[in-house]
Amino acid sequence: MDSADVMELMFSLVIGVCVVLVAFVLVNPYLSGEKQAAKRIQGVAESVGRRVARRSADSASQNSAARAKKVKDTLKEIEDRQKAKEKISMRLRLDRAGFDSIEPKAFYIASLVIGACIAVVVLVGGSAPPVVLAAGFAGALGVPRYVLFKLTVRRQKKFLSEFANAIDIIVRGVKSGLPLNECLGIIARECPSPICDEFAQLVDQQRVGVPLSECFDRMMTRMPLNEVKFFAIVLAIQQQAGGNLSEALGNLSGVLRDRKMLEGKVKALSAEAKYSAYILGGLPFVVILMIYMSTPEYISKLWTERMGQFILAAAGVLYTSGILVMRKMINFKY
Numbered sequence: 618m619d620s621a622d623v624m625e626l627m628f629s630l631v632i633g634v635c636v637v638l639v640a641f642v643l644v645n646p647y648l649s650g651e652k653q654a655a656k657r658i659q660g661v662a663e664s665v666g667r668r669v670a671r672r673s674a675d676s677a678s679q680n681s682a683a684r685a686k687k688v689k690d691t692l693k694e695i696e697d698r699q700k701a702k703e704k705i706s707m708r709l710r711l712d713r714a715g716f717d718s719i720e721p722k723a724f725y726i727a728s729l730v731i732g733a734c735i736a737v738v739v740l741v742g743g744s745a746p747p748v749v750l751a752a753g754f755a756g757a758l759g760v761p762r763y764v765l766f767k768l769t770v771r772r773q774k775k776f777l778s779e780f781a782n783a784i785d786i787i788v789r790g791v792k793s794g795l796p797l798n799e800c801l802g803i804i805a806r807e808c809p810s811p812i813c814d815e816f817a818q819l820v821d822q823q824r825v826g827v828p829l830s831e832c833f834d835r836m837m838t839r840m841p842l843n844e845v846k847f848f849a850i851v852l853a854i855q856q857q858a859g860g861n862l863s864e865a866l867g868n869l870s871g872v873l874r875d876r877k878m879l880e881g882k883v884k885a886l887s888a889e890a891k892y893s894a895y896i897l898g899g900l901p902f903v904v905i906l907m908i909y910m911s912t913p914e915y916i917s918k919l920w921t922e923r924m925g926q927f928i929l930a931a932a933g934v935l936y937t938s939g940i941l942v943m944r945k946m947i948n949f950k951y
Contacts, residue, residue, distance in 0.1 A: 712839050714769040715811060724761065732757025772811050773842060779812045780844055781873040784866050791863040797852075798823065815840055829856060844873055887947050894943040901936065 650746055707721040716724075736753030742753070783804045790800035798820070805817040822832045833849035851869055855862045908916045919925035 709767055709838065712770070713772070713841075714765050715772050715814070724765075726763040728757050731760055735760070773840065776811050776815070776861045777838060777842065777844060777873075777877070779809060780848075781870050781877070782872070783808050783816070784848065784870040785810050788867045788870065791866075797862070829853075843874075847872070890943075890947045894940075894947060897943070898940055901932075 670903050707724060711717070711719055711721065711724060732753045732755075735756030736749050739752040740749045786804055786808070787797070787800040788805060791797065795803075801816055801823075802820050805813050805820045807813070808816070818839075819832045819836055822835065823829060830853050833852065837845050837849055847869055848866075852862075854860075855865060905916060919929050
């Protein structure tokens with residue numbers, strides 16, 4: 618066995634070890650119980666609104682046994698409806714992103730056009746047919762859906778930034794004697810988008826005779842956020858069991874503001890680590906580009922020779938594992 622075979626065997630072993638490390642990083646959350654812990658934290662978070670509403674309902678009446686039974690039945694009904702989730706369709710994805718006027722057919726046509734354009738650009742660049750097909754496939758399925766996902770996340774963040782203020786409008790309206798429906802209408806008319814859009818749909822559905830509980834179910838489907846679930850649970854329990862609605866929603870508003878404040882603190886404390894990860898993640902590509910611009914014959918051996926390809930493969934696996942580890946270190950749950 619000559620030296621070239623020995624080096625090739627060594628790099629194969631290195632790549633195998635790297636693959637095992639990456640697999641361990643990906644599988645470790647399921648083996649260590651972190652996913653189960655996250656589910657438990659989610660359950661505890663969702664119970665905050667229920668405890669607040671239950672406390673206000675119990676304090677509003679002397680017949681606690683009958684009211685507790687109503688609360689229990691209401692919670693069970695809400696949980697049953699949440700478990701019966703349908704498959705997320707493209708129509709629902711577009712609604713969550715705020716594109717109510719765009720039909721799924723138009724989105725699919727635009728995706729095909731984007732995929733074809735990317736494939737043509739890659740083909741003009743002189744790539745092989747398999748690479749062109751892969752680029753076109755990724756452009757048609759990956760890029761439009763990724764953009765739609767990012768727009769949905771941005772819309773949900775804008776919704777959360779004003780949601781506590783919208784709840785305060787209901788609290789002040791109820792304290793001043795306005796009915797709940799009128800308070801919801803004020804939010805639909807006065808609050809900024811996307812708060813006004815979601816509440817406008819809720820008010821319109823209620824005007825045509827849709828029950829309030831079903832209106833909130835549809836709102837939770839369009840805006841699947843824990844804060845919206847808290848709000849829907851509090852109002853559903855108040856509708857069934859009565860109680861001081863302004864106190865319950867006031868406590869919920871305080872909880873939402875505390876969560877937002879905690880989010881800001883987490884972002885401030887993790888900003889240095891995040892930007893360090895961005896710099897470390899982008900530095901290899903910048904160095905490769907600079908070397909290629911100065912001495913292309915020196916760096917081109919990495920993808921023209923077999924040994925260089927092995928080195929690139931090992932470096933890619935190690936780079937991916939490092940990015941995943943850094944992401945896990947700075948991805949805080951709150």
